[in-house]
Amino acid sequence: MSYLSLTSLTKCYGPTTAAEDITLEIEKGEFVSLLGPSGCGKTTTLQMIAGFVEPTRGRILMDGEDITHRKPNERGIGIVFQSYALFPHMTVVENVRFGLEMRGVPTAESRQRVGEVLELVHLNQLKDRYPRELSGGQRQRVALARALVIQPPLLLLDEPLSNLDAKLREDMQIELRNIQQQVGTTTLMVTHDQSEALSLSDRVVVMNQGRVVQVDEPFNAYERPSDAFVSSFVGKTNLLTGLIGKKQGDQTAVRLGDATLELMLDGPRTSNQVQISIRPEKLELTDCASGKLKGRVKTRLFLGNHWLYQVDSSAGELFITQPNLGKRGVAVGDDVGVSWSPGAIRLLEEKVHG
Known part of the structure; x- marks a missing residue:
């Protein structure tokens, strides 16, 4: 059984269908990207998985359990937003520790887990700084650390590198892939950046006009596109x-x-x-x-x-x-x-x- 299973997932806003009949199987530990142009339904799909958007129809199973109608805070999913959404009045270590405090994790265990994840993202030396004192890449790492420290069964990334300049973005792609492989967290990323999806993913899900048009390994999606849209969009x-x-x-x-x-x-x-x-x-x-x-x-x-x-x-x-x-x-x-x-x-x- 797949770790994350989407079956005929659909979201309609009145007469407009934002995502239609999304069916996808993701294995445990896999890194999968939803790739497509603006308005193709990829973010809507991610928000339905996170619990922020109620599906019009369809099912979401995670590790065999139906989570379609669970509240976001009952899903235990880690999320990294495009804006990072850090608390400006909290230091790095306080931002990272926040999720553990909300879950009532004992102080000793919390301190250990925060220390381990800060070391993982190379932020130990900056733990007492505030977000305003960090670069874009450093803030992105704080957001990633905050998501990973709760040890989520699933990590959702919503355009996590889009605010970075080209050189830093490339460096963070390598860093993000290394961290994901080291931790082994099942990861689903939304992106419109073709090179990002191809370089980071085990598989890419190419979407257009609310539908999935091809699911494949990056090499196959590039070398054997299913149609003209995939051929022109993926590279x-x-x-x-x-x-x-x-x-x-x-x-x-x-x-x-x-x-x-x-x-x-x-x-x-x-x-x-x-x-x-x-x-x-x-x-x-x-x-x-x-x-x-x-x-x-x-x-x-x-x-x-x-x-x-x-x-x-x-x-x-x-x-x-x-x-x-x-x-x-x-x-x-x-x-x-x-x-x-x-x-x-x-x-x-x-x-x-x-």
Whole structure:
């Protein structure tokens, strides 16, 4: 049995459905992220699990017990909010100890648990400071320590790193993953940041318009997206349209600009077009003669460890990333060829409506 089980979880506000038919199984000790754009229903789902929002229908089981209608303070869940929600008049150690005091934990045990969790998040030297005297990353660690000290069966993270600058955010991603693996707490995080979800999670739950569209390991969600939305939201991609030609055996000729692809198409198609996804890093700039597509460089951006090119090609506009190997490479206005290796092309599923 899964540790956290959501079955047909739905929340409606009048005629508006914020989250619809969310069904998900999370194993004990797993780190799972709800990933999607603003308004996709991920925060509503988290709030239903926490008990802050009453589901319209559906069930929530935690460790085999139905908690669907329990009050938030009866669930024992640890929560880290986007704003951290620290008490400004309390020191670090007082903020962390607060949850234990509310639960009536004996003083000796409380002191020990607070000391252990402050050491875990590297805040022992700052325990007597107030939140206003801490950096954003330090306040985030206090919020995490406060959630972990009660030894929750489930830890919920609501955009916990969104208020940090890029460098600190990256550092805290590593820190958060290390802490979660060390403690082993089952963790569910809400985020709209694709790199955050991919780097931290055992599995990602991609949501769109209130529904779950793909549940997968990060690598699979990136490399084998279920549809055009997942392909474009989980990382950057080039979405191209190919024209279906003649079929020869198991293969079908698909015209993509001035290139012809031999692809295996499953089942009958409702149109003569297919949608194709190619990640920018899987495209390679070559000379015109050796490229599968012909194009011209429209824009070139230097991003430190790699170059980003915008290329007008016979198949449409392409974004291509190339590693920085110490050379400037092609320039804006250059005619180029574009190639890719076998397996770089991802044929997206056709959505049938009706």
